Every structure is written in structure tokens, then in C-alpha cells.
Amino acid sequence: KNEVEQSPQNLTAQEGEFITINCSYSVGISALHWLQQHPGGGIVSLFMLSSGKKKHGRLIATINIQEKHSSLHITASHPRDSAVYICAVRSLTGGGADGLTFGKGTHLIIQP
Amino acid sequence: DGGITQSPKYLFRKEGQNVTLSCEQNLNHDAMYWYRQDPGQGLRLIYYSQIVNDFQKGDIAEGYSVSREKKESFPLTVTSAQKNPTAFYLCASSILGMGEQYFGPGTRLTVT
Numbered sequence: 001k002n003e004v005e006q007s008p009q010n011l012t013a014q015e016g017e018f019i020t021i022n023c024s025y026s027v028g029i030s031a032l033h034w035l036q037q038h039p040g041g042g043i044v045s046l047f048m049l050s051s052g053k054k055k056h057g058r059l060i061a062t063i064n065i066q067e068k069h070s071s072l073h074i075t076a077s078h079p080r081d082s083a084v085y086i087c088a089v090r091s092l093t094g095g096g097a098d099g100l101t102f103g104k105g106t107h108l109i110i111q112p
Numbered sequence: 113d114g115g116i117t118q119s120p121k122y123l124f125r126k127e128g129q130n131v132t133l134s135c136e137q138n139l140n141h142d143a144m145y146w147y148r149q150d151p152g153q154g155l156r157l158i159y160y161s162q163i164v165n166d167f168q169k170g171d172i173a174e175g176y177s178v179s180r181e182k183k184e185s186f187p188l189t190v191t192s193a194q195k196n197p198t199a200f201y202l203c204a205s206s207i208l209g210m211g212e213q214y215f216g217p218g219t220r221l222t223v224t
Contacts (some may be wrong), residue, residue, distance in 0.1 A: 004154070031165075033212070035215075041200055042216075042217045042218065043215035045212050046213070048211070048212045086154070088155075100213070102154035102156075104153060105154070
């Protein structure tokens, strides 16, 4: 079963700072997802990637398949970016029932 | 607008009662999922379905049951056999079970 570790667990930063959240996993994957969970509980999918880098607005996600590591970056952070960011992977061997294993999340707070 | 709806947002039940959580999607997705989220833990898969009238157990299916009579609907019943039912429940759907997952707003169930 794939083990997904996120760091840091909690992160507080000032508005405008560059944010990096890390995700590492133990077994080869077919895809990695970055999700955002708002205080009300709803989850939004930010990225799904299997190689390289993706960018959407101020968000950038990168993945290094050889090192089994992905990062989520937020440029020019804003208080509205405050949320829990969750990394999830789909294992090549189908670790969970549908192959998707979730990290515990990184709780990000951006202070004005 | 296409999306996933879950109702109700908050649900309170007495111990020993069965309760059914609703999940409806109009995205024409084949696959639907139920996850459970507890504080400090990653999402865990309860059940999933990739086609009408068929579903599979996830990692923590004990004490839960589902049905998939229509493509759009995937209700979850939390039975009295579930030892610790108080949690946040999230429904999701995706194309063919392998793509990006779209999440509903969640139902917070409290059993006392």
C-alpha cells in the first residue's frame, strides 16, 4: 500500500509570501492529485499530474517521478488561499480499492 | 450547472439508528465514491461504484451499505453496526474511475 506523507502539517505565512507544500509517496504511481479543502469542508481538485509541471493562476504543481515527490507552490499568497491542501496518489499497483491514497493534508493560514 | 450535491449538510442521529446520506451528480460520470474524513486523518474510501447496479467495498466498508440503482445517485447508509459513525462524509465522482475526482460539499454526521 502506498504511503503518502505531506509536509509541513501546518503552515502560517504572511500575505504575499511564496508557499511550498511537499508530498512524498512510497510506491510508483500513475497520477498524483492536489486538492484544496475549504473551512466548510468542500473539496476542489486543483491539479492532476503524472509528470512535469502544471500551472493555474498563482498555483504551480511539480512532480519528480524518480524521487517520488511532488510540490505545490503558491505565489503571491493571499488570505483567501487559507485552506487544507491534500495530496492523493493513484498507485500503479492499485494500493487502495480504487488505487487512490490520500495524505493527511497541510493546513495553510495566510495572515493579512 | 453540473456538479455533485450532498444532503443534508449536517445530520444528527441517536445511536442505534440507521441513517442514509444522499449523493447526486449530473456530470454523467460513471464512477462514484464515498469517503470518510476524521480529524487528523486522510480521506478513507468506504465504497465505490463504476457502473449502475455494481459496487465494491473500500478500505473501511464495515457498518456501511450502498446502492447504485441510477447512474446519478449513490446513497450511503450508515448502519447501527458502524461502531464510530460520527465523521465528515464526502461523495465524489469521476469519469470511468480513473480520472480527476469531483467532490460534493460533504455531510457532517453526528451520532450521540
